[in-house]
Amino acid sequence: MNFLDDDFLLTTDLAQELFHGHAEGMPVVDYHCHLYPQEICEDPNFPDIVAAWLTDGNNYGDHYKWRLERANGVPEELITGNGDPWDKFYAYAETMEKAVGSPVQLWTHLELRRYFGITETLTRKSAKAIYEECNEKLKGPEYSRRALLRRMRVDTVCTTDDPVDDLHFHEQFAKEGETFKMLPAMRPDKAYNINQPSFEPWVEKLEEVTGNKVTSFASLMDGIEERVAYFHERGGRLADQGADHLTYVEATEAELNAIVDKARAGKELSTLEVAQYQTAFILNLMRIYAAKGWTMQLHINCVRNINTKLFTSIGADTGGDAIADHAVTEALMKLLDKAAQGDNIPKLLVYSLNPNDYMAIATVMGAFQGGIRQKLSLGNAWWFNDTRTGIRRQLEVQAETSLLGNAVGMTTDSRSFLSYTRHEFFRRILCEQLGEWASRGEIPNDVDYLAPIVEDISFNNAKALFA
Numbered sequence: 001m002n003f004l005d006d007d008f009l010l011t012t013d014l015a016q017e018l019f020h021g022h023a024e025g026m027p028v029v030d031y032h033c034h035l036y037p038q039e040i041c042e043d044p045n046f047p048d049i050v051a052a053w054l055t056d057g058n059n060y061g062d063h064y065k066w067r068l069e070r071a072n073g074v075p076e077e078l079i080t081g082n083g084d085p086w087d088k089f090y091a092y093a094e095t096m097e098k099a100v101g102s103p104v105q106l107w108t109h110l111e112l113r114r115y116f117g118i119t120e121t122l123t124r125k126s127a128k129a130i131y132e133e134c135n136e137k138l139k140g141p142e143y144s145r146r147a148l149l150r151r152m153r154v155d156t157v158c159t160t161d162d163p164v165d166d167l168h169f170h171e172q173f174a175k176e177g178e179t180f181k182m183l184p185a186m187r188p189d190k191a192y193n194i195n196q197p198s199f200e201p202w203v204e205k206l207e208e209v210t211g212n213k214v215t216s217f218a219s220l221m222d223g224i225e226e227r228v229a230y231f232h233e234r235g236g237r238l239a240d241q242g243a244d245h246l247t248y249v250e251a252t253e254a255e256l257n258a259i260v261d262k263a264r265a266g267k268e269l270s271t272l273e274v275a276q277y278q279t280a281f282i283l284n285l286m287r288i289y290a291a292k293g294w295t296m297q298l299h300i301n302c303v304r305n306i307n308t309k310l311f312t313s314i315g316a317d318t319g320g321d322a323i324a325d326h327a328v329t330e331a332l333m334k335l336l337d338k339a340a341q342g343d344n345i346p347k348l349l350v351y352s353l354n355p356n357d358y359m360a361i362a363t364v365m366g367a368f369q370g371g372i373r374q375k376l377s378l379g380n381a382w383w384f385n386d387t388r389t390g391i392r393r394q395l396e397v398q399a400e401t402s403l404l405g406n407a408v409g410m411t412t413d414s415r416s417f418l419s420y421t422r423h424e425f426f427r428r429i430l431c432e433q434l435g436e437w438a439s440r441g442e443i444p445n446d447v448d449y450l451a452p453i454v455e456d457i458s459f460n461n462a463k464a465l466f467a
Contacts, residue, residue, distance in 0.1 A: 015435030
């Protein structure tokens, strides 16, 4: 087997048949990503491969790649700065020579193959020819933003949108008869993070778009519920919440009102007050989403911007985050128990950046299943875990604690238009795992039995999130 040949990762005949016959050609539902709806709507071409692949010089790009470049000593000017595009590309090629075993090296070469038809390994020696070929191809209409998504058979892409966004790019796009759907997915992080300076400006914006004053915690949630209805009318059926440190502390209505007033006045909140507010906020989101039939995604156990110098000089989402090890089980079980008492658990995907949480999260959720198929699921291997090892581990836990056939596949969680080969990577690993289990007699060695499961995990289950 050669590097990234047709059967890479497919170590059994069954795996090859499942992938090539059933997973490979399935469309893609990317229900969580960070692409900008304006770029999809306006559909420009990238000026060069560096802007498409690494950064446009405005801290917008692929921080997976940036972290590796920093590890290789590349100066920041050639990573997120305004260095010469060729120098940036050459520095990345040099970095890739050291990246053996990294998923980023696999993704890099998959992207060269699937988008540009380039099968040569990226090295300093090959860099110039690859750079020039990519740049030439990127000029054509078949390399616009939308064309890149069509090339990967994207059926649906969900952008990540603040509740106060007007969604006019989504509305405009929906009128154009494109081959794929672009739908909004709500992420109210600025409302959740009451202890951040962004909270009061965000509340003022909520008041502006709803036309109603926020005078209490209940009126704040009423405003968000109104925005959920607004998103729903425009095709939104999913929400996402970054809750890096999940907590559970109950509070009275009077306490919550006082906390909101204190935050809006610019006063510092205590750790207890933040926990009380965030607990009530999550519970109310669950109630609102359940009533609308939405799916809620909960991302936990990430610690962000731990490199103060990097954050101060460049900003967030630039490679300064890490896996946290906060306890999650107690808070999650209490949140779900409280929500269940009012029948307010929505369809829920829980992702943890710490893979050590997988079994605990999965077993807690198992206690609250019922009513609909796979109401609660362990989210796919997220961020630092979307490696071969991490994906396999997540699939194992889903299979061992619940129903693998109900899993909702993969997301890119990416800001890159060239990241859709990660769905292929996931599907190959899924088929590899099934093939290995069958070879040991753990599951039926039967294509007809396993093919519908592969197709469901690859596409059908994710598509059903919008039903």
